[in-house]
Amino acid sequence: MANWLNNQLRSLSVETQLVNLGKHIMDGEELQLLPNILGCIGLDPSKKTVLIYGHFDVQPASKSNGWNTDPFTLVVHEDGRLIGCRSSDDKGPILGWLNILQYHHQNGKDLPVNIWFCFEGMEESGSKGLDELVQKESKAGGWFDGVDCICIV
Numbered sequence: 567m568a569n570w571l572n573n574q575l576r577s578l579s580v581e582t583q584l585v586n587l588g589k590h591i592m593d594g595e596e597l598q599l600l601p602n603i604l605g606c607i608g609l610d611p612s613k614k615t616v617l618i619y620g621h622f623d624v625q626p627a628s629k630s631n632g633w634n635t636d637p638f639t640l641v642v643h644e645d646g647r648l649i650g651c652r653s654s655d656d657k658g659p660i661l662g663w664l665n666i667l668q669y670h671h672q673n674g675k676d677l678p679v680n681i682w683f684c685f686e687g688m689e690e691s692g693s694k695g696l697d698e699l700v701q702k703e704s705k706a707g708g709w710f711d712g713v714d715c716i717c718i719v
Contacts, residue, residue, distance in 0.1 A: 567622045568601050568687050571660070575683065578667040580605040587688070587695030599695050600687030604709050607667065608680030615680040615712055620660045620719040621689030627651045659719035660685065682713060 568584060575582050587599040600623065608615075627637040635641045637651030663683075670677055688694045703709040 568603060568685075571622055571685060572603050574664055575603065575605050575667075578607075578664070578671045580607045580667065580683070582683075585699060587699065590694055602687070602696070602699055603683065603685040604703070605683035605685075606680065606709075607682075608677055610680055613677075613679050614714040615682060617682045617684060617710060617713040617716045618663055618719060619684045619686075619716060620663070621656045621686045621693075622660060623687045623690045624651070624655070624657070625690050656689070656719060663719070682709070684710075 572582050572584055582603055582605040584601040585604055586601055589596050590599055591597075627633065629636065631637070633651070635649065640648060640650040643649055663681075667681075669675070684699075686693060686696055688696065700710070703711075705711070
């Protein structure tokens with residue numbers, strides 16, 4: 567998912583970097599943490615800079631958790647409702663931002679603000695590595711230096 571999202575952002579002229587957060591020991595096994603994606607589009611000093619934070623990981627789910635259908639297959643209910651697991655936490659909002667970028671990109675419209683991104687893949691596991699990344703990148707000259715406000719999606 568991180569690579570897919572990173573490629574989508576790059577295709578919309580967002581400058582990105584994948585940030586390796588290191589490793590974690592779980593049940594005696596050393597596992598690579600999913601990377602964070604840092605991105606930015608717009609460096610206009612006359613515009614405000616908004617940092618968008620979101621996550622692309624999900625909690626595990628299965629039919630045994632009470633689902634009547636495969637939780638990761640979108641189902642259109644007979645009454646028209648769309649049923650699927652984790653689309654609003656948090657992939658839907660991230661796709662909304664991709665749609666905004668796509669619209670501006672395809673129509674040659676300037677964004678009204680500079681937009682920077684921090685998307686993580688470990689939120690559902692306690693955001694391992696995020697605190698250290700934020701502390702490092704919040705210093706002068708870091709990725710988050712100059713951010714005027716944060717939008718948590």
